[in-house]
Amino acid sequence: MKWTYNNRANAIYFIIAAFLLLLPFVHDSRSLFILLTQVFIFSIFAMSYDLLLGFTGIVSFGHAMYFGIGAYAIGVFMKRYEPTNLNFVLAILTTILLTAIISFFVGLLTLRLKSHFYAMLTLSLSGLFLVLAEKWRTLTYGNDGFTFRVPEILKDRTDFYFICLICMIAVFLILSRFTNSPVGRVLQAIRENEQRTESLGYQVLHYKIIASIISGIFAGIAGILYAVSLRFVNTSVFALDITLDALLMTIIGGVGTLVGAIIGAGLIEFAHHWLTALAKEHWIFERWIIFFGIIYILAVMFFPLGIVGTLKSINWKRRKKPDVKKEEKLAG
Amino acid sequence: MMTTLIETKDLTITFGGHIAVDGVTIAVPKNHFKSIIGPNGAGKTTFFNLLSGQLSPSKGSILFNGKDITKFTPTKRTREGIGRSFQITNVFPNLTVLENVRLAVQSQRGLRYTMFSHFKKYKDFETKSIDWLKLVLLDEKKDSLAKNLAHGEKRKLEIAMLLALETEVLLLDEPTAGMSLEEVPAILEVIKKIKEQGNRTIILIEHKMDMILDLSDSVMVLFNGRLLADGTPNEIMQNELVQSAYLGGLHDE
Numbered sequence: 001m002k003w004t005y006n007n008r009a010n011a012i013y014f015i016i017a018a019f020l021l022l023l024p025f026v027h028d029s030r031s032l033f034i035l036l037t038q039v040f041i042f043s044i045f046a047m048s049y050d051l052l053l054g055f056t057g058i059v060s061f062g063h064a065m066y067f068g069i070g071a072y073a074i075g076v077f078m079k080r081y082e083p084t085n086l087n088f089v090l091a092i093l094t095t096i097l098l099t100a101i102i103s104f105f106v107g108l109l110t111l112r113l114k115s116h117f118y119a120m121l122t123l124s125l126s127g128l129f130l131v132l133a134e135k136w137r138t139l140t141y142g143n144d145g146f147t148f149r150v151p152e153i154l155k156d157r158t159d160f161y162f163i164c165l166i167c168m169i170a171v172f173l174i175l176s177r178f179t180n181s182p183v184g185r186v187l188q189a190i191r192e193n194e195q196r197t198e199s200l201g202y203q204v205l206h207y208k209i210i211a212s213i214i215s216g217i218f219a220g221i222a223g224i225l226y227a228v229s230l231r232f233v234n235t236s237v238f239a240l241d242i243t244l245d246a247l248l249m250t251i252i253g254g255v256g257t258l259v260g261a262i263i264g265a266g267l268i269e270f271a272h273h274w275l276t277a278l279a280k281e282h283w284i285f286e287r288w289i290i291f292f293g294i295i296y297i298l299a300v301m302f303f304p305l306g307i308v309g310t311l312k313s314i315n316w317k318r319r320k321k322p323d324v325k326k327e328e329k330l331a332g
Numbered sequence: 333m334m335t336t337l338i339e340t341k342d343l344t345i346t347f348g349g350h351i352a353v354d355g356v357t358i359a360v361p362k363n364h365f366k367s368i369i370g371p372n373g374a375g376k377t378t379f380f381n382l383l384s385g386q387l388s389p390s391k392g393s394i395l396f397n398g399k400d401i402t403k404f405t406p407t408k409r410t411r412e413g414i415g416r417s418f419q420i421t422n423v424f425p426n427l428t429v430l431e432n433v434r435l436a437v438q439s440q441r442g443l444r445y446t447m448f449s450h451f452k453k454y455k456d457f458e459t460k461s462i463d464w465l466k467l468v469l470l471d472e473k474k475d476s477l478a479k480n481l482a483h484g485e486k487r488k489l490e491i492a493m494l495l496a497l498e499t500e501v502l503l504l505d506e507p508t509a510g511m512s513l514e515e516v517p518a519i520l521e522v523i524k525k526i527k528e529q530g531n532r533t534i535i536l537i538e539h540k541m542d543m544i545l546d547l548s549d550s551v552m553v554l555f556n557g558r559l560l561a562d563g564t565p566n567e568i569m570q571n572e573l574v575q576s577a578y579l580g581g582l583h584d585e
Contacts, residue, residue: 182438182446182454189435192424199384201410201439201497210447 013259020165024158033161034229039269040164041225042249044171046261048218049246054256055179056211057191059115062122063246065129066103066216068238070095070223075233076139078148088151095220103216107209123240130238145234154228164225168262171218175258178214187211191256248292252299254306263307268292336395337362337533338414338501343382343392352378354557355392360535365527367544368537369568370554371577376537377419379554380505383535384416385409396501410439415499419506419537421486425479429470429489432478433461436496464492467525469518484511491522502526504536508543516543523547545569553577 024033045067052058077091106122113121133140140146154160178184186207189197198204227233236242245268253264275288284290303310338360345353353375360366368376381387383394385406393402396412404412424432437457438444452458465471468488473481478489491507507523508516524547526532538544545551545565552562555577561568568574 177450178447180450180452181448182443182451184447185431185435185438185451186444188427189424192426193422195386195406196418196422196424197435199386199406199410199416200436200493201407202444203407206445210445 009259017165017169021162024161030157033157035269035273037157037161037164037229039266040161040168041222041229042245042265042269043168043262044225045219045222045242046246046249046253046265047171047175047258048215048222049243050250050255050258050261051175051179051187051211051215051218053247053250054254054260055184055191056187056208057194058110058208058211059119060106060122061119061240061243061247062106062124062126063215063219064238064240064242065122065126066099066219067223067226067242068126068129068133069098069102070220071227071233071237072133072140072223073098073220074224074227075146075148078150079146083149083151085151085153088154092221092224095224096217099216099220100213103212104209106216107212108205110208110212111205126238126240126243130235133235133238140235143235145232145236147232150228150231160229164229167221167225171221172258172262175214175218179258183207183210188256248296250306252295252303252306254308254310254312257306257308257312260306260308267307271295335362336360337364337397338383338535339395340383341393341395343379343389343394345378345382345387345389345391351557353382353389353554356554356557356559357392358552358559358562360533363530363533365534365547365549366536367548367551368535368554369539369541369551370560373556374554375557376554377505378557380416380503380535380537384414384503410497410499413500414503415494415497415501416503417490417494417505417507419509421483421490421510423478423486423489423493425477427478428475429465429478429481430458430461430474432489433464433492433496434458436493437461437464440497461496464496467495468492468522484515487511488515488519491519495522495526500531501533501535504534506537506539509539520544520547 020036023036045063048066049060049063052060052063073095074088074091077087077094081087106125109121110118134143154163179187186197186202187210189200189202190204190207194204223237226237249264249268250261251264252267253262254260271292272288275285275291278285279288299306305313336359340356340358343353343356344351356379368379370376378387382389385401385404385408389402393400395401396409396414399412401409401412401414424435427435434451434457437460438451438454441454441457443454443457462471462474465474468491470485470488470492473485478486481489487507487510491504494502494504504523508519511519520543523534523536527534527547536544536548548565550563551565551568553560553568553571553574560577561571561574563571
């Protein structure tokens with residue numbers, strides 16, 4: 001039963017991936033590709049966030065700092081040095097190194113700080129990076145940011161579309177492997193019951209740090225792609241909005257499911273696009289964030305499991321219903 | 333045979349002004365079966381939390397195999413060989429029953445930091461887990477989520493998880509609490525089986541004294557945090573102090 005279910009899910013993923021890969025050959029809408037590229041980038045970001053929130057149960061409000069580090073790393077490299085492939089690789093390595101180091105220390109802090117205290121701390125930490133990006137003018141050009149040129153291979157929008165899509169698929173595969181590895185299973189145990197995980201003999205802190213680092217690195221990569229897609233970077237990449245977007249995407253899509261993060265990212269990005277387009281019709285659509293607020297409240301109230309979670313639970317209930325009845329009979 | 337495995341020396345813990353465990357000194361030999369009894373609030377579970385590391389004592393020390401483990405974390409104590417079950421059911425609610433046990437088996441096998449292989453690759457972990465579930469008569473429920481189990485079943489799961497750790501010492505905190513009467517003998521049977529294997533040291537808290545008397549090698553009685561008596565089941569039964577404690581006649585000064 002479970003196998004057929006998994007196979008069906010895999011088949012659907014495969015079809016969607018193939019469809020997205022073939023799309024550029026049959027369709028030719030520049031704005032759609034740019035939009036889809038954004039979706040892929042934010043999918044990576046949301047999946048990395050979901051690893052913390054959905055799998056390990058760590059609530060972080062500072063995820064934008066990794067995103068921003070990636071964005072600024074690529075920007076600074078491309079601006080200061082020639083936009084060559086080598087420098088591009090160096091920027092990626094720098095991002096990985098920086099995000100790994102910072103997320104290691106941020107992960108360490110989970111030892112002392114629990115839930116909302118940790119959330120507040122990460123919030124202020126990312127605020128610190130925001131201030132740093134504003135004040136370090138020689139490197140970041142302050143609030144206004146700067147434009148930069150990108151290497152030849154990233155110039156074509158269609159190519160970049162493929163690169164982002166492949167990155168997203170790769171991150172999805174890596175993270176689904178990771179969450180199903182022995183370590184990944186322990187992460188889910190920590191989410192469920194930290195104390196019990198400890199008394200089973202697992203060093204909870206180590207696992208939290210592992211989750212924090214992996215999540216930080218992927219968020220940094222999402223930041224790189226984001227900056228490349230705009231060829232521009234400013235302090236907004238460190239803003240709280242970025243973290244809130246990830247939070248929104250994972251919660252609406254379904255916490256604790258990687259597909260949910262992707263669906264959430266798609267939904268939010270498309271909704272964002274359409275709502276701002278509607279601004280020509282009526283002024284209220286300029287304040288599209290109001291609608292997101294409403295959607296968010298409704299989602300938390302009526303679909304706390306998110307889209308994917310709700311779908312799964314419906315399926316599950318239908319199959320297990322006879323079982324539940326039996327249980328009740330036994331209890332009675 | 334009589335080498336001491338676990339020893340506590342003047343073990344004391346205070347919460348604010350209240351002394352929950354007061355200067356308890358015991359020695360448990362290897363492969364011994366010891367039961368802890370006492371009225372509600374006597375400090376039995378607190379004493380357990382001290383042994384398993386959930387709490388650290390205000391005073392006194394704990395020795396395991398001659399090694400001072402007073403400062404060890406629960407994780408470290410589990411790895412040294414002290415496993416425990418909890419009185420308040422303490423499982424992973426949104427994971428399946430099988431997964432709950434599998435996590436314990438995975439820990440026991442020392443597979444802690446493998447990141448890039450699928451967990452299903454370790455097929456024997458699953459077979460082993462199912463064996464443990466069979467032992468506690470829970471194998472039919474292996475695919476249910478733990479939160480959907482009946483209370484008694486959660487208790488069984490709890491025990492299966494403890495057994496799966498295969499620790500030298502088993503700390504069982506009221507293993508039969510909240511079980512229906514028909515289920516209790518099965519669990520006692522499991523405990524008896526483990527005892528008969530003769531390679532485990534078991535310390536057990538139990539309310540229903542009569543059930544465990546014939547299993548126990550020795551019984552210790554806690555009352556208001558203090559060690560009231562410690563001896564063979566027979567001695568305890570005859571002990572007047574204990575009887576008045578249980579009948580409620582004894583009052584702390």
